[in-house]
Amino acid sequence: xxxxxxxxxxxxLHREIAGTIGLVTxxxxxxxxxxxRTFTFADHETYLKQVESLLRTRALQGSHTxxxxxDPEEYAEFCxxxxxxxxxxxxxxxxxxxxxxxGPTLPYDxxxxxxxxxxxxxxxxxxxxxxxxTALLARLGxxxxxxxxxxxxxxxxxxxxxxxxxxxxxxxxxxxVCSVTGPPETLIAALHVADDGAALELDETxxxxxxxxxxxxxxxxxxxxxVIRVSAPNTPDRVYGWRMxxxxxEPLTAGEVFDAYCTDIESGDLISPESxxxxxxxxxxxxxxxxHGHRH
Numbered sequence: 001x002x003x004x005x006x007x008x009x010x011x012x013l014h015r016e017i018a019g020t021i022g023l024v025t026x027x028x029x030x031x032x033x034x035x036x037r038t039f040t041f042a043d044h045e046t047y048l049k050q051v052e053s054l055l056r057t058r059a060l061q062g063s064h065t066x067x068x069x070x071d072p073e074e075y076a077e078f079c080x081x082x083x084x085x086x087x088x089x090x091x092x093x094x095x096x097x098x099x100x101x102x103g104p105t106l107p108y109d110x111x112x113x114x115x116x117x118x119x120x121x122x123x124x125x126x127x128x129x130x131x132x133x134t135a136l137l138a139r140l141g142x143x144x145x146x147x148x149x150x151x152x153x154x155x156x157x158x159x160x161x162x163x164x165x166x167x168x169x170x171x172x173x174x175x176x177v178c179s180v181t182g183p184p185e186t187l188i189a190a191l192h193v194a195d196d197g198a199a200l201e202l203d204e205t206x207x208x209x210x211x212x213x214x215x216x217x218x219x220x221x222x223x224x225x226x227v228i229r230v231s232a233p234n235t236p237d238r239v240y241g242w243r244m245x246x247x248x249x250e251p252l253t254a255g256e257v258f259d260a261y262c263t264d265i266e267s268g269d270l271i272s273p274e275s276x277x278x279x280x281x282x283x284x285x286x287x288x289x290x291x292h293g294h295r296h
Contacts, residue, residue: 022070022096154219172232
C-alpha cells in the first residue's frame with residue numbers, strides 16, 4: 001500500500017513539473033546537429049514527428065511544456081563558453097534550460113507542430129528585432145545640447161504617438177505595422193489590439209517591441225512608415241497610415257495608401273484592391289511635433 005501511495009504521489013508531482021523542449025526547426029540546423037554522435041535522429045521529418053508525439057503525450061498527462069528554438073551555432077558557442085562537451089545530452093539539456101529563460105519560447109497548446117514552428121520562428125524574429133532596435137537606441141547616447149538621453153526621449157515620444165493613434169482610431173480591432181528602413185536591413189514590428197466595445201486589449205510585450213521600433217525610426221529619422229487596419233463587424237475595414245518625417249508622422253493620402261496596398265512590391269504591377277476595404281486618410285492626431293529632430 002505504501003509503495004502504491006508513493007507511486008501515486010510521484011505521478012501527481014510529475015504533473016507539477018514544467019518542461020522545456022529545445023526544437024531544431026529546419027533542415028539546415030538539423031544537419032548541423034547530426035555531427036554529434038549522441039544526437040541520434042536520422043532525418044528531420046522523423047524527428048519532428050517524435051517531438052510532436054512527445055508533446056501530445058505530456059499534454060494528455062496534464063504536463064505543461066514550453067517549446068524553445070534550438071540554434072546549433074548558439075549551442076556550440078554556449079558549450080565553448082561553459083567548457084562543456086557539445087556531444088553530450090546533458091550539455092543540450094543545460095543549453096535548453098538557458099534558452100527557456102532567455103530565448104524565444106512558446107507554450108505547447110495542442111496545435112499541430114506544423115503550425116507551432118512558424119509561430120516560434122516569428123517569435124524569434126520579434127525578439128531579435130526588439131533587441132537590435134533597443135541596442136541601437138542605447139547607442140544614441142545623450143543630446144549634446146541638453147544632455148537628455150536621446151533613445152529614452154524617442155521612446156517616450158513613440159509611446160505618446162501610439163496612444164494618439166489608438167485613441168483616434170474608429171471602433172474595431174486594430175492591426176498596426178511599423179517599418180523602419182536602414183542598414184543593414186528593414187525592421188518590422190506588428191501590434192494587434194482587440195476591441196470588445198468596452199476596452200482595448202493588447203499584448204504588453206508586443207506593444208513594447210512596436211514602440212521600440214517606432215522610436216528608432218523617429219530618433220534616427222530613417223525612412224519608414226506606420227499603417228493601421230481597423231476591422232469591425234458589418235462595416236468595411238479601414239486602412240490608413242503615415243510616413244516618418246522630421247521626428248514625427250506625416251499623414252498619407254488615401255491615394256498613397258491605395259497605391260501601397262495595391263502594388264506588388266517586387267514587380268511594381270498593380271494588384272486588385274481587396275473587397276470591403278476603405279483606403280483612407282488618417283484622422284488628425286493633434287500632434288504638436290517639433291520642427292525637426294530632438295525636442296528640447
